[in-house]
Amino acid sequence: MIATILLFSVPLILAAMGEVVGQRAGMIDIGQEGKILIGAFVGFIVAKITGSLIVGYALAVVAGVALGCLSTWFTAKLQLDQVVVGTALNLLALGATSIAFRIYVGDSGKLLSIDKAPALFGLDPVVYLAILSPAVIWFVLMKTSWGLSVRASGEYPPAVEAAGISVIRRRFEAAMLAGGMSGLAGAALSIALSGSLGEGMSAGRGFLAIAVVTFGRWRAPWVAGAALLIGVIDAVQYRFQGQAILGFKPPLQLWQALPYLGALLILFALGRGAGAPAALGRAYNKER
Amino acid sequence: MSELVVKGVRKTYGSLVALDDFSATFRPGEIHAILGENGAGKSTLVSILSGFVTPDQGGVSLGSRDLPLGQPTRVRQLGVSMVHQHFALVPAMTVEENFALDRLWSSKGLLNLSELAGPALELAERLDWAVEPKARVADLPVGVRQRVEILKALVGNAPVIILDEPTAVLSAEEVEDLFRVLRSLRDEGKVVLLIAHKLDEVLSVADRFTVLRRGKWITTADRGDVTKEQLVQWMIGDQLNIEPAGRKLGENVVCALRKVKANDETGVLRLTVDDLEVRAGEIFGIGGVDGNGQKELAEVLVGITAPVAGTREGDPSVAYIPQDRQREGLVLDLSIVDNISFERTSLVGFAIDNPKARRRLATELIERYSIKVSEAEGPVKSLSGGNQQKVVVARELNTKRDLIVAVNPTRGLDFRAAAFVHSSLLAAREAGSAVVLITADLDELRELSDRVGFLSGGGLKLGGDASAMLEGH
Secondary structure (H helix, E strand, C coil): CHHHHHHHHHHHHHHHHHHHHHHHCCCCCCCHHHHHHHHHHHHHHHHHHHCCHHHHHHHHHHHHHHHHHHHHHHHHHCCCCHHHHHHHHHHHHHHHHHHHHHHHHCCCCCCEECCCCCCECCECHHHHHHHHHHHHHHHHHHHEHHHHHHHHHHHCHHHHHHCCCCHHHHHHHHHHHHHHHHHHHHHHHHHHHHCEECCCCCCCHHHHHHHHHHHCCCCHHHHHHHHHHHHHHHHHHHHHCCCCECCECCCHHHHHHHHHHHHHHHHHHHCCCCCCCCCCCCCCCCCC | CCCEEEEEEEEEECCEEEEEEEEEEECCCEEEEEECCCCCCHHHHHHHHCCCCCCCEEEEEECCEECCCCCHHHHHHCCEEEECCCCCCCCCCEHHHHHHHHCHHHCCCECCHHHHHHHHHHHHHHCCCCCCCCCEHHHCCHHHHHHHHHHHHHCCCCCEEEEECCCCCCCHHHHHHHHHHHHHHHHCCCEEEEEECCHHHHHCCCCEEEEEECCEEEEEEEHHHCCHHHHHHHHHCCCCECCCCCCCCCCCEEEEEEEEEEECCCCCEEEEEEEEEEECCCEEEEECCCCCCHHHHHHHHHCCCCCCEEEEECCCCEEEECCCHHHHHCCCCCEHHHHHHCCHHHHCCCCCCCHHHHHHHHHHHHHHCCCCCCCCCCEHHHCCHHHHHHHHHHHHHCCCCCEEEEECCCCCCCHHHHHHHHHHHHHHHHCCCEEEEECCCHHHHHHHCCEEEEEECCEEEECCEHHHHHCCC
């Protein structure tokens, strides 16, 4: 049961850790969902073709970094609206992966499968990565020089420029890190969690990651805790699917909606409130 | 220790000459105040000195070295530090983190907060200027925030420190404390440049003065050689006394303020007006240096801000030409048609939008006010500053209102656009409106006003003696 919960939480934790870095730098990345989807496809297909899971994971990360660069080009450099760019990226990813899926698998709609990585002390190695990631991200954000300037870029960009540091450059770097984490999250989803590939398999995890970041108040350890909690709900619903409760058998869709319902309720209870980076979602323009 | 020498600096913005062939020498071990009215060129000068603006002509040197103007980071590394009016501090972070952020270029990898913030904190100690390193900047009073900003500027041991209107945000006690520190910096042999307009304050701290007027160097003098009256004369020129034309005033009081006090958005008291009556058919001119209660007075008159004490009498229909046209007067991303045609009255209830009628109105106004537009449907932000202001003026003055409040309505406009705004205000007066013209431009005040007063430190002094605006509170 614990192994299941952990596995369920892995993609969410990884993606949310990336989102923490991005949001701390002042970028709200709606395109998270698309990056996970692309990561899932690239990771899976590359692993399948090369026969090496490590190469699959690596290329998924590369794809995520590239997408992070692309969306930051639009949002930080060209100063387009972050929500619009993110949404466009999601639609693009959905379309591109659907086409790739049809070409690769044909129209049959069947799932592809892959052999999972050999377990390490009973768990998939990627689980350890996810367990370590909150500590690493926390350390990078709070205990390095780079982290301080990233956080300041999300709070009050003029102070960063006044200190002689480029805000746009910091945002690019943060988006690359965040994109890489999303790519990794996607590959973990297809290779480690499902062991198969399906259309639209990210199934809202990117949006959940955004909710979880708010839920965890932009602090890596809290966010990881929140992601784990959603993972628990997800694992529980998976287990109870199809079972009758007090003589009533809830429809499958209701069970599947449970993690999202949980996230919604938590968000509702906590609200936006204090703790959000002050410059979140705003492009920085030196002249203004 | 080396001198900061400015040689023949000139800077123009379009047809406006902001700074004209300015030369001066600032010596180490002196507090040098740069004086001038709004628009005299003080801000342009300090922006050039600190490397933010590249002059059209001329240069600046520190000791034997020419400063790379236009490169703020380089200029700062070479020893010219600037304390801006708007602090470059991250409010959500601690004092320590802010100090560290500013020294981050000297560090890679692991963040060592105490090492990076150490020099600034030691300096604070040496200057007897307590700051709590773990306090969040957002929780600090503005005087302490300024300390943090000044300490940041001083840490690199810069030989030159420039402070832009540092007292504007401070209480009297905080000003005294600031001056104490400035004196000790002077005694250490630094060049301390102080941009200021409150004469009483500056007289108590500066060793020398340089006066600017309309972009030109007027004089540089030692403290011992000047009187306050003389400085005022240099700053305002030979237009000290404004004598309004003496038209006969209308009887009808359109709006009156009685014992009014008003706060700014942060809750600080900014305005105290005992008695002000504005009559139909007059232009009431109110002069003064920016930031002395102008915005608050305008907003109380218009009715945007409710006074915290006293009453506003009368219920006039109002037109408002705000100082910040881009943020308060226009919706920059909307079209010229939309900006020129939204009527406040139609925002009440469910008036059905009539795009055709609005386009017709807009076309007519664009024609009548000769606003230069390439297309009326284009966003208003594509217009020049002068034409943006015309859009505001056209909208506000199109329908007759009882009361018109205009704040610095011609700032940044070229001669023709300014003349146009003036004639529009005069026409409104002739049509029987009461006009309150709040402006820092003495010529404008003299040309248009029927009665005048001056704002200083939030208080309103009636009468044409312009030196009133340079008095302390």
